[in-house]
Amino acid sequence: MNPAPTSPFTEEQTGYLNGFMAGVQQAPFLGQNAQGQFTDQEEESVFGTPLDDLCREELVKHEQNGLDCYDTILARAEEEKFASDGDIFRFKFHGLFYVTPAQESYMMRARIPGCALNSRQFRGFAQMSRDWANGIVDITTRGNLQIREILPANTVNILNTLIDLGLTSKGSGADNVRNITATPTTGFDKDELLDVMPYAKAMHHAILNNRDLYGMPRKFNISYDSGGAISVCADTNDIAYYAVTLNEPTADLEKGVYFRLQLCGITGHKQFASDTGLLVTPNESIALSSAILRVFIEHGDRTNRKKARLKYLVDDWGMPKFFEEVQKKLAFPLRYVAEDLCTKPQPKIKHGHIGTYKQADGKNYLGIVIPVGRMQNDTVETIADLADQFGNGDIRLTAWQNLIIPHIPDEKLADAQAAIKAAGLAYTATSISGGLVACTGNTGCKYAAANTKGNSVDLAAYLDQKVTLDQPINIHLTGCHHSCAQHYIGDIGMMATPVKLESGEKVEGYNIVLGGGVDDTQAIAREAFKAVPYTDIPPLIEKLLKTYQKNRTENETFAQYTAREKVEDLISA
Numbered sequence: 001m002n003p004a005p006t007s008p009f010t011e012e013q014t015g016y017l018n019g020f021m022a023g024v025q026q027a028p029f030l031g032q033n034a035q036g037q038f039t040d041q042e043e044e045s046v047f048g049t050p051l052d053d054l055c056r057e058e059l060v061k062h063e064q065n066g067l068d069c070y071d072t073i074l075a076r077a078e079e080e081k082f083a084s085d086g087d088i089f090r091f092k093f094h095g096l097f098y099v100t101p102a103q104e105s106y107m108m109r110a111r112i113p114g115c116a117l118n119s120r121q122f123r124g125f126a127q128m129s130r131d132w133a134n135g136i137v138d139i140t141t142r143g144n145l146q147i148r149e150i151l152p153a154n155t156v157n158i159l160n161t162l163i164d165l166g167l168t169s170k171g172s173g174a175d176n177v178r179n180i181t182a183t184p185t186t187g188f189d190k191d192e193l194l195d196v197m198p199y200a201k202a203m204h205h206a207i208l209n210n211r212d213l214y215g216m217p218r219k220f221n222i223s224y225d226s227g228g229a230i231s232v233c234a235d236t237n238d239i240a241y242y243a244v245t246l247n248e249p250t251a252d253l254e255k256g257v258y259f260r261l262q263l264c265g266i267t268g269h270k271q272f273a274s275d276t277g278l279l280v281t282p283n284e285s286i287a288l289s290s291a292i293l294r295v296f297i298e299h300g301d302r303t304n305r306k307k308a309r310l311k312y313l314v315d316d317w318g319m320p321k322f323f324e325e326v327q328k329k330l331a332f333p334l335r336y337v338a339e340d341l342c343t344k345p346q347p348k349i350k351h352g353h354i355g356t357y358k359q360a361d362g363k364n365y366l367g368i369v370i371p372v373g374r375m376q377n378d379t380v381e382t383i384a385d386l387a388d389q390f391g392n393g394d395i396r397l398t399a400w401q402n403l404i405i406p407h408i409p410d411e412k413l414a415d416a417q418a419a420i421k422a423a424g425l426a427y428t429a430t431s432i433s434g435g436l437v438a439c440t441g442n443t444g445c446k447y448a449a450a451n452t453k454g455n456s457v458d459l460a461a462y463l464d465q466k467v468t469l470d471q472p473i474n475i476h477l478t479g480c481h482h483s484c485a486q487h488y489i490g491d492i493g494m495m496a497t498p499v500k501l502e503s504g505e506k507v508e509g510y511n512i513v514l515g516g517g518v519d520d521t522q523a524i525a526r527e528a529f530k531a532v533p534y535t536d537i538p539p540l541i542e543k544l545l546k547t548y549q550k551n552r553t554e555n556e557t558f559a560q561y562t563a564r565e566k567v568e569d570l571i572s573a
Contacts, residue, residue: 049302057175058302060086061215066093066174077156082106093176093214095169096155099148102446106150108133108158109172112397113204114182114197114224115143115232117167119384119393124165126380128158137380139373141437141485142221143232143397144172144179148444171207175216177293180204181223181232184353184396188406189228190360191346193243193257194282196224202286213293217300218308221265222289225519229357231348233399233518236265236486238310239292240273241285244342252335259285260342263292263319264311268483270524271311276319279337291329295322347520351434351472353398355427356417364413365396365406369426371460372438372453373401382423390416401437432467433460435474435491439484442496442508448479450496450508455534462538467545473558475541477510489516491558492541493525499533509533514544514570515562523559528570547573 043050046062054062069090076083083091088098097107110125125137125145134149150158162169171177182200186192203222207213223234227243234240240262249255258279265273280288292310299317301308314322327334354367368383375383383403387395391407398404408416420427439445441452456477476490487493493516499509509532516525532540545558551573552561562570 046302047298053303055303055305055308057089057305058217060089061175064090065215066090067170067211067214070094073155073159076152077154080151080153082152089174092173093171094159095172096150096159097173099444099446102442102444102448103149105148106152106155107146107148107440107444108150108155108162108169109140109146110144110162110167110169111172111179111204112144112167113180114186114200115179115184115397115399116182116197117395117397119387119395121165121167122387122395123381123384124161126377126384128161129380130377132157135377137375137377138440139370139375139397139401139403140179141233141399141401141439142179143181143184143399145397146440168208171214175218176214177207177216177220177222180207181221181234181237181399183224183226183228183230183232184398184404185228185230185357185359185365185406186224186226188359188361188363188365189226189230190358192226192228192360193245194226196226196241196243196282199241199259199282199285200224203289206286206290210290212297213290216293216297217302218305220293220296220310224259224285225345227345229346229349230352230398231519233486233489234265235262235272235518235522236267236489237273238265239263239289240265242345243282244279244345246279246337246342248341250335250337250341252333253279253337258282258342260337260339261288264314266309266311267486267488267524268481269309269311270488272518272522272524275339276323277336277339278323279335279342284332287330287332288326288334291326294329295325299325345519348518350474350521351429351431353400353402353404354429354434356413359406362410363406364408364410365404366408366416366420366427367398367404368402368420369429369433370402371433372436372456374453379423379425382425386416386419386423390419400435430460430464431469431472432463432475435472436460437474437485437490438477439479441477441479445479447482448496449498450477450479450510450534452477452479452485452496455508455537459538459541463542463545466542467549469545469549471555471557473545474516476516487516488513488525489518489523490525491516491562492544494537497531499531501533507533507535510537512537512540514567515559517559521557521559523563526562526567528567544570544573 129147132154133147138146187195221237222239223237225234225242241259244260261276261278262273396404438452438456442448473491475492476485476487477494478485478487479496493513494510512529513525517523
């Protein structure tokens with residue numbers, strides 16, 4: 001034992017202790033009130049929002065970070081039980097979606113950064129789906145992949161195999177930054193200004209390696225457009241980077257290629273991303289995105305899920321205040337440059353995701369039709385083989401639910417085209433089937449009110465028999481208001497809704513909007529028909545298209561035609 005001190009406190013020490021105890025007696029400290037009872041020093045909150053005000057999902061995240069539920073996934077796999085209660089939401093942080101009652105199983109969504117993967121990875125999805133799912137692989141409208149009908153015992157096998165393939169599903173669901181998309185032809189597109197793949201992948205890794213970039217108020221989308229020929233629908237994203245050329249030097253920037261920032265695209269809420277006036281170097285885009293994400297994390301609404309997207313924070317604050325907060329998190333100054341000093345992005349090739357095209361290096365790429373993005377395992381493996389045999393194993397996925405095989409030399413092109421046909425696939429499409437987009441639908445999603453994929457294929461087959469178009473159109477079918485198939489940007493958009501017939505029977509039906517587009521044809525489609533039973537839709541669309549053909553001006557697109565017509569005239573035509 002240490003001996004007791006033998007010397008008295010110094011005068012300075014005595015004065016300090018007397019003052020400290022006097023303060024204790026006069027005021028609460030460490031959460032103690034005037035009655036000597038201990039209380040919380042301040043009300044517990046999440047980024048300033050009191051716990052009592054948080055919505056259910058925020059409380060679930062507060063109880064346990066979704067990234068920390070892997071042990072629960074292991075335990076449920078061992079017990080062969082599905083997630084329950086808050087874990088249903090937390091499992092989405094690992095890309096596992098419990099889709100009951102549509103299916104008593106999980107769906108797994110992977111991240112495919114920049115929408116690019118190699119043949120080994122692609123083949124791996126076929127093997128995972130064959131061994132542990134339903135034998136089908138789906139391409140989504142964010143250029144990533146999903147597999148379905150996964151039982152609890154197989155979840156760990158799939159998650160670990162995905163990592164072995166060099167991929168991950170972490171953050172592909174719930175309140176996180178979703179798959180980072182990029183122009184699918186970037187790096188070999190002869191019309192592009194910049195290869196954006198390195199920046200899309202850098203953003204992907206920044207998210208994976210910064211834990212604080214998970215668990216935002218709601219989901220978040222980021223996209224990079226290279227200025228190339230194929231749309232990646234960047235203007236539908238929360239953050240959209242468009243490669244542009246600055247034609248005249250400014251006080252801060254030399255002439256050259258930069259990213260122009262657009263913000264707050266959310267077409268399910270009828271809004272495209274709008275120009276911010278900001279120009280950044282490509283390397284600065286990662287830091288800028290991270291700063292935007294952190295401002296959103298700190299100030300986004302965590303009480304009302306309907307108002308929790310970035311759009312609503314910016315609407316509330318205005319752009320100037322928002323970027324004042326962003327600037328505080330950056331080591332470089334934000335630079336505003338007038339739009340007229342930059343080149344306008346060139347028009348996109350509508351349905352340029354299908355067909356045979358020349359690359360910048362003289363080789364070729366083939367856009368292959370994948371009806372509504374759905375592939376059997378054998379098809380996946382065949383495509384991987386074709387990519388190895390005729391290209392370099394590279395495969396690009398698109399926002400249009402199809403895929404591209406690039407890097408095909410001229411001397412192999414005819415054989416590649418023949419092999420695609422021999423495999424029962426197609427690299428050409430009709431003006432209708434080339435622009436067919438559909439969400440999962442009620443066969444695999446609890447929110448959907450109709451079998452969107454089945455209806456899409458049926459509708460395209462009907463229209464291909466009845467109508468021949470010389471202008472491509474896009475038809476988007478989405479199962480609910482979440483608008484995963486982005487129905488508001490389709491020439492013809494359809495959102496599923498139950499329809500009650502005169503007999504009292506309820507059947508699948510759709511609300512129909514007309515005249516949407518993206519990029520250089522940007523428009524939010526207008527609602528024209530409400531609650532139409534699906535069985536009435538094929539002849540209705542046939543009539544619409546034939547009326548368009550009859551009444552259009554020379555080379556007028558369907559979107560242009562519907563934009564100049566009154567909705568009531570379109571309905572009565």
